[in-house]
Amino acid sequence: MEDRAIFSNKLLAYLLVLPQLAVSLVFFYWPAVQAVWQSFLLQDAFGLSTEFVWFENYVALLKTPEYYHAIGVTFVFSGLVVFFSLAIGLLLAVMANHNIRGVQIYRTFLIIPYAVAPAVASVLFIFMFQPGLGMIARALQRYGIDWNPVLNGTHAMILVVIVAVWNQISYNFLFFLAGLQSIPKSVIEAAAIDGARPVRRFWTIVFPLLSPTTFFLIVINITYVFFNTLGIIDTATGGGPNGATQTLVYKVFQDGKVGADLGGSAAQSVILMIIVVILTAFQFRYVEKKVHY
Amino acid sequence: MVEHRRFGNLLPHLVLLAGVIVVAFPVYLAINASTHDNSVIANGQMPLYPGSHALETYWNTIVSGAGKTTRQPVGGMMIASLVMAVGIALGKIAISIISAYAIVFFAFPFRMTAFWTIFITLMLPVEVRIYPTYKIASDLHLLDSYSGLILPLIASATATLLFRQFFMTVPKELVEASKMDGAGPIRFFFDTLLPLSATNIAALFVILFIYGWNQYLWPLLITTRDDMQTIVIGIKKIIDVHDALTEWSVAMATAVLAMLPPVAVVVLMQRLFVKGLIETEK
Amino acid sequence: MANVALRHVKKAYPNGFEAIKDVDVEIGDGQFCVLVGPSGCGKSTLLRMVAGLETVTSGEIDIGGRMVNQVEPADRDIAMVFQNYALYPHMSVYNNMAYGLRNRGMPKGEIETRVQEAARILELSTMLERKPGQLSGGQRQRVAMGRAIVRQPKVFLFDEPLSNLDAKLRIAMRVEIRKLQRRLNTTSIYVTHDQLEAMTLADILVVMNAGHVEQIGNPLEIYQKPATTFVASFIGAPPMNLITLRESGINLGFADAGILGVRPEDLELANGATPAGGVAFDLKVEAIEKVGAETYIYGLRALADGQPAVSEKPGELPPGEILVRIPGQKGPGIGETIRAAAPREKLHLFSADGRKRIGL
Numbered sequence: 001m002e003d004r005a006i007f008s009n010k011l012l013a014y015l016l017v018l019p020q021l022a023v024s025l026v027f028f029y030w031p032a033v034q035a036v037w038q039s040f041l042l043q044d045a046f047g048l049s050t051e052f053v054w055f056e057n058y059v060a061l062l063k064t065p066e067y068y069h070a071i072g073v074t075f076v077f078s079g080l081v082v083f084f085s086l087a088i089g090l091l092l093a094v095m096a097n098h099n100i101r102g103v104q105i106y107r108t109f110l111i112i113p114y115a116v117a118p119a120v121a122s123v124l125f126i127f128m129f130q131p132g133l134g135m136i137a138r139a140l141q142r143y144g145i146d147w148n149p150v151l152n153g154t155h156a157m158i159l160v161v162i163v164a165v166w167n168q169i170s171y172n173f174l175f176f177l178a179g180l181q182s183i184p185k186s187v188i189e190a191a192a193i194d195g196a197r198p199v200r201r202f203w204t205i206v207f208p209l210l211s212p213t214t215f216f217l218i219v220i221n222i223t224y225v226f227f228n229t230l231g232i233i234d235t236a237t238g239g240g241p242n243g244a245t246q247t248l249v250y251k252v253f254q255d256g257k258v259g260a261d262l263g264g265s266a267a268q269s270v271i272l273m274i275i276v277v278i279l280t281a282f283q284f285r286y287v288e289k290k291v292h293y
Numbered sequence: 294m295v296e297h298r299r300f301g302n303l304l305p306h307l308v309l310l311a312g313v314i315v316v317a318f319p320v321y322l323a324i325n326a327s328t329h330d331n332s333v334i335a336n337g338q339m340p341l342y343p344g345s346h347a348l349e350t351y352w353n354t355i356v357s358g359a360g361k362t363t364r365q366p367v368g369g370m371m372i373a374s375l376v377m378a379v380g381i382a383l384g385k386i387a388i389s390i391i392s393a394y395a396i397v398f399f400a401f402p403f404r405m406t407a408f409w410t411i412f413i414t415l416m417l418p419v420e421v422r423i424y425p426t427y428k429i430a431s432d433l434h435l436l437d438s439y440s441g442l443i444l445p446l447i448a449s450a451t452a453t454l455l456f457r458q459f460f461m462t463v464p465k466e467l468v469e470a471s472k473m474d475g476a477g478p479i480r481f482f483f484d485t486l487l488p489l490s491a492t493n494i495a496a497l498f499v500i501l502f503i504y505g506w507n508q509y510l511w512p513l514l515i516t517t518r519d520d521m522q523t524i525v526i527g528i529k530k531i532i533d534v535h536d537a538l539t540e541w542s543v544a545m546a547t548a549v550l551a552m553l554p555p556v557a558v559v560v561l562m563q564r565l566f567v568k569g570l571i572e573t574e575k
Numbered sequence: 576m577a578n579v580a581l582r583h584v585k586k587a588y589p590n591g592f593e594a595i596k597d598v599d600v601e602i603g604d605g606q607f608c609v610l611v612g613p614s615g616c617g618k619s620t621l622l623r624m625v626a627g628l629e630t631v632t633s634g635e636i637d638i639g640g641r642m643v644n645q646v647e648p649a650d651r652d653i654a655m656v657f658q659n660y661a662l663y664p665h666m667s668v669y670n671n672m673a674y675g676l677r678n679r680g681m682p683k684g685e686i687e688t689r690v691q692e693a694a695r696i697l698e699l700s701t702m703l704e705r706k707p708g709q710l711s712g713g714q715r716q717r718v719a720m721g722r723a724i725v726r727q728p729k730v731f732l733f734d735e736p737l738s739n740l741d742a743k744l745r746i747a748m749r750v751e752i753r754k755l756q757r758r759l760n761t762t763s764i765y766v767t768h769d770q771l772e773a774m775t776l777a778d779i780l781v782v783m784n785a786g787h788v789e790q791i792g793n794p795l796e797i798y799q800k801p802a803t804t805f806v807a808s809f810i811g812a813p814p815m816n817l818i819t820l821r822e823s824g825i826n827l828g829f830a831d832a833g834i835l836g837v838r839p840e841d842l843e844l845a846n847g848a849t850p851a852g853g854v855a856f857d858l859k860v861e862a863i864e865k866v867g868a869e870t871y872i873y874g875l876r877a878l879a880d881g882q883p884a885v886s887e888k889p890g891e892l893p894p895g896e897i898l899v900r901i902p903g904q905k906g907p908g909i910g911e912t913i914r915a916a917a918p919r920e921k922l923h924l925f926s927a928d929g930r931k932r933i934g935l
Contacts, residue, residue: 004398006398006465006468006469006472007398007399007400007477007478008400008401008403009399009477009478010399010401012399012478012538013395013400013404013468014395014401015392015399016391016392016394016395016399016538017391017392017395017396017407017411018394019387019388019391019392020388020391020392020448021392021407021410021411021452022444023444023447023448024410024411024414024448025410025535027426027429027430027444027445027448028414028417028422028448029410029414030425031422031426031428031429032417032421032422032425034425034428034429035421035424035425038425073403077534081826084437090313090358091308091312092309092312094310095304095305095308095309095402096305096309097310098302098306099303100306101429102306106309106310106312106313107563108560108563109316110309110312110313110316111559111560111563111566111567112316112317112320112559112560113316114304114503114553114559115503115507115555115556115559115560116320116555116556116559117506117508117509117525117552117555118360118509119507119509119525119526119529120506120507120525120526120528120548120551120552121319121373121528123323123528123544123548124319124320124322124323124548125319126532127319127322127323127326127544127545127548128319128322128404133334133335133339133541135322144338149416153866164314166315166319169312169316171315171570174567174570174571175571178571184661185660186657186659186661187661187662187663187664189373189626189628189648189655189657189661190655190657190661190662190663190722191674192628192647192648192649193626193627193648193649193653193654193655193675194649194674194675194678194722194726195629195649195675195676195678195679196649196674197649198677200475204674205663208665209664209665211665215431221416222483225311227418227420227421229470230420230509230510231509234509234513234529235528235529235532242492244384248422249421251421251523252420253420253423253510254422256423256424265424266424266425269421269422269423269424269425272420273416273422274419276416276417276418277416278384280415280416
């Protein structure tokens, strides 16, 4: 960004960046600052006076079993979604990379889930899994499984995992495909001549060379699970039953709706902010640099 | 694949076909359900092939909504969604392109500060600042308005980054030649830079339109009036009524309508979409 | 025994394009065979068919007496050096070379021995822990060769391995490759578009053009007795002068002869008579190039009526222009008239379409 700057029209420059800076300040920084500030405050029962309590809110938070429960839920949820959506996306990308006829048609279908809103995707699956009238729910009943995501926490988790994975397949598929296509064909041929069969080739050559893409997608997928699945959870399970699907972000959302503990809710937001910062920093510092050739 | 086995091409086709089925089935089911009468569905007897109630269902949905639950025709919701999505997409593109323009092509004090200020907003998705942002919007009297729906979502560091990256590939000589031809910064922007950026803008529009259309959390909080609801929020309300009272045929028709614009955009502008996706994540 | 035989090999693509049109080549055990020709002539395709990376439409490819048409590359006991080296970017030099041996289940100790030995021969011993990204072009090329050597295959395949190196390095590596091959005595097939590389490396030279073989033989044979005008002008630099007999009024007594060829280095500046049975040209000097060891003289013959003064094909001398190459630094001045002559035994005669050599 060194000497490309050519115009010296300062006033115009300020006018140009003004809109974005203004929106950023009003709707990004100011709320963020407020959240941080509020996390250090304690409101009394009537909401009349506030007291600066340093990190008390954070300490209190870390002592609440529900918070740990939410952390656990978030871990399990992320782990399952990231693993399955990456694995399936990779499998489909590897198959699509085979230079077969009709790849374009397959690709057209496979990118559809990306365009579907998480909440709408949730509705589609609720319909299939609705106890009583859902196609898959009834099939499960026939096999003796008492499927009920309203009462059974594990079932609820399975449901939201399935929806989230379905929603993310397209993204991972597209990026893995691009990554696969950037591996020079001659390296694959050299490996074939070197006696490596397709499966061995995949694990010793293709997968390692795909690692920048993989790391990148892991970070993106984790971010997706943390933040973009709110619509899914809200529509499908409402965080229940008994907090079985209450992730950290959903907890912030729910606690804020009730509006009781402003400080605690703000503290939760700040912790989430820190997590995002770490994830984004990780992505930019490490992932962007690992390209091999 | 290097090997030339006769049946070597069968496996990819099978797997991809399986993938397509998994991907398309829920969508197909929804379309299918929207063509049947609700009582058939509620009884768990919906067949796998389309029924004959399509016209009726869609008319009901678009024009009169789901009766008790939303009191709002879905047609109106679609318009709200459209305005929001297009507003967000255009808004984001507009303010990011001029910011990127300033940062790359102008020399002014605090230039890098401006850049970093914008860049850091990447780290603050709306979900982590939801309630404070709501309070501010409320204080600014933005509740239940399109500006309230659109404004807080338009500052987008990703779009700015994309434009910045692209602008940095524009040869310096182009600007210098333009200057020699007597063009000032505004002329240069409209006559040269904007046309050059056309594909990037189009690709970004696709991505941002989908982003805007599919918003959930923010519209949920900021709109309380029924006539301001977007279709993505409307769906939730339709099935919110526990079980027995849900009009599934209408719900599915709404889902189909909710999916239609973004899916159509993605499928019809596939190349632009993929390009936009990959560019914005670099 | 690791001889390679290609019998009536053809390759056609689904759209009808015939990349290889009936090729027959026999390469003996331990021989260095070079496939040379212009871009698009099919030499790389042919090499890849021997490797198993391309399918054979019809015909037979044998390695060591065994037909390998249906055999996968991994099972053909071959090793290949690619033009862009195709090293595994994420593995160290050591692992790049060990990979093929590990795939075949070789014990660790033996792998170590082989890799160290190859590294010693190629002077890579100090770089075994480095990754390809940290090496120069020449070093990467040697690693690619090391990867091929440790396999001790029946056949080495080289696909223009020196094209990406700078000129000086190319010459040095050329010699190294030849020495290495002689030492290992492995049958080798080498593809290049550079006729000088072809001449210096080959035991057997295969000149290809548009999918078929123009001539096979040892380099000097091909140089001395090119079978077609294509080979005549492709092998040997600067290229042979080709003169259409009909227009130049030269009659050597062969009814079916259409084109006369004589190399620039075979022409001498004569003062008087034409050598018996040979030819002489009266040329007006158009340009002179003095390169130190020799001098190139571009001279113009008197044009017959209606002959265009500029050549159709780029890079060719215009019809009527003859290139003479004389040793030393003394030459005629521009505009002078000289007489260039060649004796009978230095002449080449071809049919009018250039496809057949006529014995003189």
